[in-house]
Amino acid sequence: MNYELSILNNDAERGTSVNGTTCQNRSGCDGCREAEETSSRRRFLQKATTIVFGSLSLTLLPVSAGEQTDDNPADGSDGDSENQANLGSTDHNNDAEVVFGFLVDTEKCIGSGKCLTACRIENDVPEGFARTWVERFVHFKDGRVQVDLVPETGFSGSGLPTIDPDDVERAYFVPKLCNQCVDAPCNQVCPVHAAFTSPEGVELVDPERCIGCAYCVQACPYGARFINPETNNADKCTWCYHRIMRDEQPACVEACPVDARVFGRLDDPTSELSRRIAEIPTHVLKEHLGTHPKLRYVGISSEVT
């Protein structure tokens, strides 16, 4: 900046000289006037350039600052618990070897809806939105496929249409939640680093940074994100990050009466999750999109999107 100022000063001095000689005529000769005009214009342009480049360099400073804070998970939580920020600084959290995974066994799920209630209570999910939900797929003998949303009261509660079992070829329940993609589109599109990945591979939202543009909501192929009307931030399933960092199970997993939801460490070959994934064929949703979800399913067919 000082260098630029010195250039400006030198030019200002040079402005009164023509061809190396200083004009003494106070009323101003043509050459002198031209020189003054040139000088004035040059000063203006240089000042403008200094302001523009100065502003640009100022905007770059916080960029690097922002990137630094991203590496520190203590800087952000997903909005459901302020405690997450403190948990992020534990030794466990900084263990880069930890990779969490999730398995949903649709052959076990009975559509009880207990996971839905547990999630809503645990994460204070507003009415009309869902961090997790359960779909009932019914394949009829005539080839039709019917999909319904299981109410929180479960399959035996009100809300699900009654179906004649004689018409049904097969039926199953599909719990849905965040896929925690390795190549998460929601993370990619977030313009302000509010969507970030924890060291354990969990996609989180920084409630202090989110501008509520909803680009991440549009980018998620699984409909897992929403704008929380109470916080005005993007909101999503975090696999109960605040719980799993305390070596607890996610609320939905704990509430499931039939162990249809399995949460665990992918990096530990002895974990139940790793063992089951190794033993049973599993699938991911919308594989063709290349998002590489860490949520895997047992027993789903191509109709499930």
Added chain:
Amino acid sequence: MGESSFVFPNDLHAPWSIMIVLYPYITGLVAGAFVVSALYHVFHQDVLKPVARLALVTALCFCAFATTPLLLHLHHPERAFNIMITPSVTSAMAGFGFIYNFYMLLLAVEVWLVFRPDIVERANSRTGLVGLFYRVLSLGTREITPGARAVDEWLIRALAIVGIPAACVLHGYVGFLFGAIKANPWWSTALMPVVFLVSAVVSGIAALIVLYLFLCWRRRVAPDADCVRALSRYLWISLTVAVSLEMLELVHMGYESGAEWHILSTLIREQLAVSYGLVQLLIGSVGPFVILLFAIRPRLNPRMMTFCSGLASVLVLVQVLAMRWNVVVGGQLFSKSFRGFVEYTVPIGGREGWIAAGVVMTLPLAALFVAGKLLPLWTDCEHATQRADQPKPDGPLVRHGTTMTILELHQTSDTIAKEKTIT
């Protein structure tokens, strides 16, 4: 295979509202209007001189309010500057702040340079607060010698040259925002940025024709027929390219008939039947195409030509708005389950309602009105085509501060006589 309707629970709420429809509409008008001014400043299309200043100021006024719908849409508008303070390099949206500010700066500087002689003249002649305003606006440089103007002209041309790719980036980028969302088959196409870009040019030219004709009518001055015809010709060409690309995109989707075509075809046939089939394609594309084809015939009566051009331009503006609606809202009318549809209705009030949308679209026009009061939007060559039935000015006609020559006055009389004969 028959399928029931099913919507993911979070898809019931369309997160992008009418404000996100208006945002690309406004930036499109900016980019298009700038392209018209560049045609004059860079490609020396002198026939566009009557609208060259209007084009630049229109671009600036709309650009100044391009962020308004975004701020109304953001759930945390107070954090809007995060997009420039902590931008994510992987996000297409993060480029917005930089692209927008660069373009806004470029436009502001170019407008200032174009109007500098007028600003300086007023700074020197006016007194009081008005004089102070122009003196501040002159930024301390009051040289309007031929040498200084030569430098200005060089800078104007240079900025216009830089501005063309900048305008392309500004609006192509908006299309990219949608085209890069692989989760949405209605948006995810490489053609999207190109379609947005060309339709931006279309909307900018159409807006200029409408504004020019309206302002001529308000000033009781006959519009420059050659200029309107040239603009109509550009509009017809760009409209043809834009609609062709839009159709190419649709035909390509249908011909491929990918996994999601069943939901997209239903979307087009049912949910978007009116806004896409009727408004965008029939009224907004076929209509202006035919009308403009008629309007640009060289021997057409100037009054009929301007009427047809104006009508076609209004329809084109509706077409582009419908296109933005069909892309932005249409892409949110089906669930990512690809099994069901949702409804979106614009509320009357609220931050993202009809009234707010009306205000957003009025603000740039209000700014244009104010700009028209502060700066001379019209080059004096238009006096040459002053309506014959209007009373002639008492004093000598003035062009750029100099009295018109006898020869020019003769030419003016000839032009008026010619117009009389034609009409």
